[in-house]
Amino acid sequence: MQATLPSRPQHPNPLALQLMRWFSTMALVAAIFLALTVAAAALFQLNYQGRIYPGVRAWGVDLSGMKPEEAALALTGAFTYPQNEAFILADGASTRTIRPADFGVTFDVGGTVAAAYNVGRSGNLLADWQAQFEAWHTGAQIAPIMTIDESRATAYLNSLAQEMYKPPLEAALRAEGVNVIAEPGAIGRQLQVETLRQTLFGYVRKVEKAAIQLPFTENAPLVLDASAQAEAARTILSQPLVLTVTNSTTGDGGPWSIPPEQLATMLRITRVQEGNSARFEVTLDANTLAAVLTPLAEPLRRQPQNARFIFNDETRLLEVIQPSIYGRELDVEGTINAINAALPKGEHTVPLVFRLQAPPVPDTMTGAELGITELVSAQYTSFKGSGVERLQNIQTAAARFHGLLVPPGAVFSFAENIGDISLDSGFAEALIIYGGRTIRGIGGGVCQVSTTLFRAVWFGGYPIVERNSHAYRVGYYEQNTGSWSGPGLDAAVFTPLVDFKFQNDTPYWLLMETYFYPNAGQLEWKFYSTSDGRQVQVSGPVVENIIPAPEPKYEENAELPTGTIKQVDFQADGADVTVTRIVTRDGVRINPNEQPLRTRYQPWQAIYQYGPGTEGIPTPTPTPDPNATPVP
Incomplete structure (x- = not known):
C-alpha cells in the first residue's frame, strides 16, 4: 500500500505576471484606438x-x-x-x-x-x-x-x-496673228x-x-509653264521660211519663201498628254504645209540617170563621159518634219528633203559587168546639102543620145529620150513636114537622127516596135551610104505624137554612140554590146506603083517683094516601097514573124511663092477630069 504525499503550494512567476499585465494594457489601448478610429472614420x-x-x-x-x-x-x-x-x-x-x-x-x-x-x-x-x-x-x-x-x-x-x-x-498658250501670248x-x-x-x-x-x-x-497642273513653247512659237514667226534645194541645178527653181503672216495661219499649238504629264507642242500644220509642198513635187522630180560611156576601141574598156545622177523625189512628210524641227531653233532656211534613187548603172560599172565588149552595129546617113539650121538641129539632137545605155529586154523610145525640142534647148527653125506641107518649124532635121538610129537598129537585127515613114520621099535618106541606097528606110518622128521605138532583145546592155561629121556631111550611129551571133540580110528596095509628082504650084505671098519667087516645097514622085529583112542565128531565122517593111509615099507637089505684082508666073495646065460631063 502506497502512501499519498500532500502537494506543495506553487507561486506565479513575477515576470510572467508583468508581461500579462502589459499585453492586457496594450490590447485595451488598441481596442480604444480602434474604436476611436472607427468613430473618426464614421464621423x-x-x-x-x-x-x-x-x-x-x-x-x-x-x-x-x-x-x-x-x-x-x-x-x-x-x-x-x-x-x-x-x-x-x-x-x-x-x-x-x-x-x-x-x-x-x-x-x-x-x-x-x-x-x-x-x-x-x-x-x-x-x-x-x-x-x-x-x-x-x-x-x-x-x-x-x-x-x-x-x-x-x-x-x-x-x-x-x-x-x-x-x-x-x-498654263495657256495662243497666237493672235504673229503675236504669241503665254499665260503661266x-x-x-x-x-x-x-x-x-x-x-x-x-x-x-x-x-x-x-x-x-x-x-x-x-x-x-499637267502644264505649269509654257514659256519655252511660247519662245519657240515667237521664233517660228520671227522670219520668213525659205525652202531651198541643196546643190540646185538649172531648172530646179526656188528658193521659195513663206512670210510670217502666212506661217501664222499654219501655226498649231497642241496639248500633248503622256501619262501624268502634259506639254504644248508648237508646229506648223502638216496638212497646210503639204498643200504648199505638193505642187513642188512634180517639177522637182528627177529620174535616176545612168552614167554615160564611150567604148574605147583600143583598150576595149568603157570610159565615163557623164557621171551617173541619183534620182530624187520630194519627200513631203520628211520636209514637213525638217521644217518643224528647224524653225523652233531659229533655222529659217530649210533644204527640201528628197528620197534618192540610185541609177542602175553607176560610174563604176565596167563593160564586162554590162556585157558591152564589142561593136555590134554601125550605120551612117548623109545630110549633104543641109542648111545651117538643119545642121544645128542634127548635131543637137544626136548629142542627146551619145553614151546612152539600153537595158537588156527594154524598149527604147526616141521621143522619150530626146527631151525638149525648143529654141531654148538649142534647136533652130528648119524645114519640117506638117499638115501636108513642108514648112519651117523648130527641130527640122531631127528625123535625120531618128532615121540614122533606125538604120543601126535595122541592120543590127533588133526588133522594131514602132516606125513611121515620112509622107513623101526625102532625098537625104536615099543617098548611097554603102549599106543602103534608095527609099524605104527612113523613120519620121514628131514628138510626142510620132515616135520610133525598138527593143534590145539581147541579155546584154546596149551602148549607143553618135558622131556628127559636118565636113563629110554624115551622121554615124554605133551600137556596142556583145554579139549573140545574129546575122542580118536585107533585100530591096522594091519600088512599085510610082505616081509622078503634080505640076508645081505658085502662091502669092504678100510678105515677099515684087519680082521675088521662092520655092517652099519640093516635088517627089509617089511610090510603094518594100524592104525585107531576115535575121538568123546559127542558120536559123529568129524573126520569122516579121513582115516586110512596106512604105507608101505620097506624090509631092513643088510649091513656089511670089511677091505681089511679080510677072512671068507659069499658069498650070488644067488636068482633065475623066468623070466630067461634056457640055453640049
Missing part, C-alpha cells in the same frame, strides 16, 4: 457624405467639401478653354485664330464633377481609405473632361478646306483635313494651346 464619412473629399482639385479649382452642384458652378466659371482662342492656324504669312468650340469641343462639367466626386468612392473600403488619405495628404488632380462633336468638327474642317482650296491652273499656270492645293483633325484633337486632349502650320497637299 469623416458622415461629414463628407454628398461632398467631394478634401484635396480634390480640377483645373486648379479646389473642390474640397463641395457638393456636386457647387463644384459644377465653380468649374463652369473657371474652365473656359473651349471658348478661348487656343489655336493659331498659319498659312504662310497669313494666320487666323480659332477656338476649340468652333470645331465642336465642349466642357463636360458633369463628367468632370463626377470624376472628382468619385475619388475615394470606388466601393473598396481599403482602396477608398487610401485614396481619401492621398487626396488629403498630397492632393488629387482631376483633368477636365471634354467632348467633341465629330459631325460639327467635320463640317467646320470641310468648310475651312473649301475656303482654302486652290485648284491647279494650267499655278500649283493648286488641298487642305489635309484628316491630318489637321488629328493635330487639333491631340492638343485638345491635353488642353493645350498651339500654333499650327496648316498642312496642304499640292496639286501641280
